[in-house]
Amino acid sequence: MTVEEAAVVLGISRATAYDAVSRGEIPGSRIGSRILIPKVPLERLLDGAGEAGDDEPKP
8 A cells, every 4th residue: 555545544644644654653665755654564554552561551
């Protein structure tokens, strides 16, 4: 999917999505002048978003 489509799915702005791709937070591949986001890795990223991370307090 395009970066713009991924931004809609994630509920973020187009500019934020491009920044996240450049930082490696969203997986993306450049094909010619286009940046494409593979759906399966994006879905995995979203599936893991609800898991406890380092920034959450431990019980």
